Amino acid sequence: MLYDISLHMLYAYDAPASNARHVIRLMPLAIPGRQELIAGSLDFTPSPEERNTFADFFGQPTTSVMLRAPHRRLDIRMQARVSVEARPVTGTSTLLKRLPQELAALWSLGAASPHHLAGPSPRAPDTSEIADFAKDFARPDETVRDIATALCERIYHEFSYDGDATHVDTTPQQAFRLKRGVCQDFAHVMIVALRSLGIPAGYVSGFIRTIPPPGKERLEGADAMHAWVRVWCGDDVGYIELDPTNNIPAGTDHIVVACGRDYADIAPVVGVLKGSGSQKIEQGVDVIPLQ
Incomplete structure (x- = not known):
């Protein structure tokens, strides 16, 4: 596109x-x-x-x-x-139980290293409530990709988009309790949940094309900056990107501006x-x- x-x-x-x-x-x-x-x-x-x-x-x-x-x-x-x-996902995603071994064997600390996305960060700290929520997805014999996709779907269905419910400084814990918020909140909740399972996850900032309803004109200025999540699925697959606000993989309608640990890195x-x-x-x- x-x-x-x-x-x-x-x-x-x-x-x-x-x-x-x-x-x-x-x-x-x-x-x-x-x-x-x-x-x-x-x-x-x-x-x-x-x-x-x-x-x-x-x-x-x-x-x-x-x-x-x-x-x-x-x-x-x-x-x-x-x-x-369009960048199709290739390779075989690592099983959750094998991910710690793959991470331990990876010595690189370069910019793309998943080690930077594995632990808590300023805007995505460890949160016991979100960790408890994520335990339902702690299935050692499932792939990281399948777990991340299921978690993305769960957030989409259980959280409501509400631009008035949160603000830029709302914490993941606050958004989780509200079960409401915007793309930034959903991305942070998903990141904290994945990291609690030992899965490296980071924040992606960018743009998304909005498509008007059938028969409606596209409104000038109606598109928006957006946020979604990148997930490290092991050596073979590397990173995938998932959009919990829309419950879709990031595709050709997602334009990347920056990637980091959380919003604070790439505001x-x-x-x-x-x-x-x-x-x-x-x-x-x-x-x-x-x-």
């Missing part, structure tokens, strides 16, 4: 802000065999006094900007053309500034298929 993607984020401040430093992860990745970034641009108004691009721990391009002068609003615009290919925009009062944030995303 070939897509044109555009995103607009507006930060409006009650009082002028200054000395703002932001780290931005909004540009889709180039992933060999999965996703090609054909062209892309990232623009800011006002223009930052400093702008740098660097690779984060996971080797992903990241933009850092500094705006020293007072400003009452910050506009961020991203445009990209991306080609996404789309994070930073600090000097100011007072509150801020208002608006966002619009268009994911337009070209073929």
Whole structure:
């Protein structure tokens, strides 16, 4: 699939802000065999006094900007053309009972190592309630892929999508108790559950194309940033990606921006500034298929 993607984020401040430093992860990745970034641009108004691009721990391009002068609003615009290919899962997924041996035999600590995704992380800590929930899936003679797929389906059916129930700082435990939330919450709950079973799992941030109901026009700006889960299924298969919000494997409608342990590693925009009062944030995303 070939897509044109555009995103607009507006930060409006009650009082002028200054000395703002932001780290931005909004540009889709180039992933060999999965996703090609054909062209892309990232623009800011006002223009930052400093702008740098660097690779984060996971080797992903990241933009850092500094705006020293007072400003009452910050506009961020991203445009990209991306080609996404279907990547079938090949190989045989490891049985859960054999996964510890495969992990122990893997010495690499490179960016793609599952060891980084095996233990608790800042936004996906060990949670006894979620671990108890996951025990139903602790079937040693089943494959990791089958267990992860079943857990994805369970979250989809037992949790309700509710954009007003949670916020960006809601913990997995809080979302689990509510049984409500958004894609970020469902991804974090699934990650914590999988890790409690000894299965390495991480957070994927990106875009998803939304398809309007039959007979309805596609609404401009109705698409959204999205989150889903990557799961390490052993040496033979490697990683698969599952979307618990929609109970589907991530496919050609999923465009990857960044992968990390949890949301804290790869938040789309994070930073600090000097100011007072509150801020208002608006966002619009268009994911337009070209073929």
